[in-house]
Amino acid sequence: MRILVVDDEADLLDALSRGLRREGYAVDTADDGEEALAKASWTPYDLICLDLTMHGIDGLEVCARLRAEPPGGVAPRILMLTARDTLEDRIRGLDVGADDYLVKPFAFDELTARIRTLLRRDSGRSGAVLEVGDVVVDTARHHASRAGRDLGLTAKEFAVLRYFMSRPGEVLSQEQLLDHVWDEHADPFTNTVRVTVGTLRRKLTVGDEEPALETVVGSGYRLFDPDAGHDPNGDSDR
């Protein structure tokens, strides 16, 4: 899950990106509206944390523009962060298309809870715990297990698994994973995606367990979804 944090307070931006990275998100930052729009135009963010009051292009305008012309056709979730808390401000924020609204100062735990809720909306699930077959991922407690066995994932592996879990049965390309799980500092020419997916696959399947993560030759990877039954694409190599 890749998040863009936009705020003109450098100190806040630092703290937010550090905290969110520790939660396993890929985080990019922008310190004004222009930079935010530019970054959002070439990266398909899953969520944008947007400060409302900024110099130049403010958060309302960024939100309105992203809603009017979503880059790549899919508008990211937008969580508005603001020091303004009057009713009119909240209504205005939600009216231009913000998905949620958080008033500064906020508890960091509340922010992460709201981010989880917003990101869950994409996968159509309602709880913090994602389940696909016998793989269970608790996004709030950062815990992943298969058939009751703790997987012991690193933060990056956890982030990759969470992204797969939100799209079970879907073939995800390396580029997609790079876009949504790695931040702007990742080098697109390294094989970091392949390596991480490889170690994740090894941790997911031990002994004679059925392979959970499969490689779709030429396309990418897919989390095996036992509930989906027949594979509609039929391009599996198995």
Next chain:
Amino acid sequence: MNRSGVGLADRMPDRFGSLRTRLALLYSIVLFVLAAVMVGAIYLGLSRALSDEPMSRLARFEQLATDAAQASEVEPASLVPDERPPRPWLVIFEEEVNRRALERLRAYSFTALAGLFLGSLLVGWYVAGLVLRPIGRISAVAREITATDLSRRIDLGGPSDELRDLADTFDEMLGRLDESFEGQRRFVAEASHELRNPLAVLRTNLDVVMADPQAGPEDFRAAGVVALRAAERMSVLVDDLLLYAHHERPDAAREPLDLAVVVAETVEDFGAAAGRAGVGLELAERTGLAVLADAAAVRRAVANLLSNAIRVSDDGGSIRVSTGGDDDLVWVSVVDDGPGITAEHLDHVFQRFWRGDRSSAREAGRSGLGLAIVRQIAEGHGGRATVRSTPGEGATFTVWLPRYVNRVVARRERA
């Protein structure tokens, strides 16, 4: 006994304390007394007239008899005027007639007076109600208005009379109150918004570092540095907020002083700060600029202009401070050779919490109130603050104050 007296007094005002009742009562009592005096006078006059001039003694009575006899073609017998006392039966008859007439008059008078009293009470009640109705409306609206909702108005229509005037005055007062409450509310909202940003920085930083089990001493140190910065910003902001709130009500003692002297002192105070920033600071003063002002406030205004100028000046830049005046106004102006202000921003520089460059201003720990306080002080002294700028060349901030003319001295000099 005492208690019952109090109880009665408590109950009385409801009925008799009402202005309408009192007006109606007063009206009908005055009318009744006037009518009673008039009726009494008529009655007295009539009864005196009747007893002073008994008809039986008058020659005119005889003449009346003659006329009556002539009319009836009867020979008037023994109707020659005589000087004998009237005959007793005639007197008695006459007295009886008079008595009955007066009695009838009395009865009619009392009935009329009673009717008049009742009627006047009714009319008085009605008229008083008519007159007092707008007052009822005024007080009803006034009761509905609370300090948090001052948007209601009485809006009394009708002819422009005393009550309309009262209602309009009341409306105007509400308008002013509303405006000042609204201003206050906006100020509090802006101030809390400004305080929330550093608070958010503080809280999020601490939240993130505390929740991190792997955070080392360096992380805590870094969070501490950020927290200090945020605290610094908040204390600057709170100081300026207090100053701003203080200058909003100019109640400080004013004294005649020479603007040039205050400016010279302030410029001297800033010498060291300018030196540290590598900025030249020169003063071209013209003394004898009398103003009636709060010295501390004027010093604050000049200091804010100076620190603003030093902040925008590059190393090696220069600031020129000059004072001057004419017959009506005196001024102090601060000219810097910094980046200047673009035309679109010129209108905003004196607005509170406006900052040319938001993020860099915050890092420098500015409240965004400095120039707003300058304007407030200038306007509080009956003057104003202006700015001129050519982008790329610098800006000129000027505070204008009304010149103080000591009338006693002026008169003595003229003499």
